[in-house]
Amino acid sequence: MTTMTEIPVVDLAPYGLGVVNEDEVDTQTIRSLADSVCGAFRDIGFCYVKNHGVQQSLIDRMKAVSKTFFEKPVEYKKNYARPKTDNHGWVALERESLNPERPGDYKEAFNYSPCADIKILPDIDGFKAVMEDFYASSEALSLRIFDLVSIGLDLGDNKFMRKCHALIGQKGNCTALRSLYYPSLSTNKDIKPNQVRCGEHSDYGSLTLLFQDDVGGLEVRNLHGEYIPASPIPGTILINIGDLMQRWTADQLTATKHRVLIPEEELRRGKSRQSVAFFLQPDDEVMIECLDKSNKYKPISSYDYLQQRFAATY
Numbered sequence: 001m002t003t004m005t006e007i008p009v010v011d012l013a014p015y016g017l018g019v020v021n022e023d024e025v026d027t028q029t030i031r032s033l034a035d036s037v038c039g040a041f042r043d044i045g046f047c048y049v050k051n052h053g054v055q056q057s058l059i060d061r062m063k064a065v066s067k068t069f070f071e072k073p074v075e076y077k078k079n080y081a082r083p084k085t086d087n088h089g090w091v092a093l094e095r096e097s098l099n100p101e102r103p104g105d106y107k108e109a110f111n112y113s114p115c116a117d118i119k120i121l122p123d124i125d126g127f128k129a130v131m132e133d134f135y136a137s138s139e140a141l142s143l144r145i146f147d148l149v150s151i152g153l154d155l156g157d158n159k160f161m162r163k164c165h166a167l168i169g170q171k172g173n174c175t176a177l178r179s180l181y182y183p184s185l186s187t188n189k190d191i192k193p194n195q196v197r198c199g200e201h202s203d204y205g206s207l208t209l210l211f212q213d214d215v216g217g218l219e220v221r222n223l224h225g226e227y228i229p230a231s232p233i234p235g236t237i238l239i240n241i242g243d244l245m246q247r248w249t250a251d252q253l254t255a256t257k258h259r260v261l262i263p264e265e266e267l268r269r270g271k272s273r274q275s276v277a278f279f280l281q282p283d284d285e286v287m288i289e290c291l292d293k294s295n296k297y298k299p300i301s302s303y304d305y306l307q308q309r310f311a312a313t314y
């Protein structure tokens with residue numbers, strides 16, 4: 001067993017979105033990339049990717065429209081609140097505890113999915129277009145990562161994972177884009193004992209893309225059980241495994257716990273933090289059965305698995 005103490009950075013240039021035709025990349029190059037990505041997912045469950053091909057200008061626009069929304073009064077944001085029946089919309093401050101043993105997370109969120117039943121979006125210039133574009137780019141990148149996972153796991157069909165996520169953005173798939181906002185804190189008095197920005201948790205689905213800003217505070221639990229900083233690296237995206245993927249791979253890939261604390265120096269500076277997560281979920285009907293045929297976990301549909309997890313968080 002390795003003793004991973006840091007999160008590797010993988011150069012995705014040969015298979016990133018900058019490569020127009022991914023089917024023309026030679027097998028050797030893809031294999032070596034697949035081994036690096038899967039190696040990281042086995043060891044620590046996280047890797048940074050650089051040269052991924054998602055436009056920086058799109059990431060900047062996402063951050064800008066989100067900030068405009070989150071800085072509006074609560075009365076305005078309430079018009080866009082997430083209903084109980086749908087995962088789309090605004091999630092208020094302290095509404096969620098990703099670690100139920102802690103007070104509510106000191107964060108707000110806006111969940112977006114192009115196929116949500118609620119069609120009303122905040123009337124902020126560019127909001128809808130940015131959400132749509134960001135969702136589309138994140139989807140395109142994720143499909144390439146799924147190819148690397150299929151190859152790295154030797155699934156036999158290099159497009160297996162991609163095919164299990166064929167309906168992203170449509171009815172029948174629960175993949176969600178989430179813009180997160182962690183308000184500024186100017187003193188310790190603003191927060192409750194043990195409260196953090198985002199409590200210890202592992203993600204629910206197959207894979208998560210995480211775009212963080214330069215503020216920091218994200219920590220990932222390594223094999224020794226110690227939380228190590230996942231410091232922002234400009235130009236990179238963090239990618240991590242979710243619980244459903246760990247279960248699917250019969251624990252070959254690791255869904256690692258992570259959290260966001262409030263850095264001490266930030267209490268002095270009073271700076272808000274933003275991040276954007278793209279939570280991937282296989283199509284609702286896909287049966288999650290151990291890929292190694294071990295039957296280590298009972299088969300369950302992707303949809304039922306997600307509903308179970310939501311029920312435990314809200």
Ligand SMILES: O=C(O)CCC(=O)C(=O)O
Pocket residue numbers: 180198203210212218258259260274275276277
């Ligand atoms: O904001 C972050 O950096 C992490 C958020 C996260 O882990 C989550 O929402 O699942």
Ligand SMILES: [Fe+2]
Pocket residue numbers: 201202203258
């Ligand atoms: Fe997470």
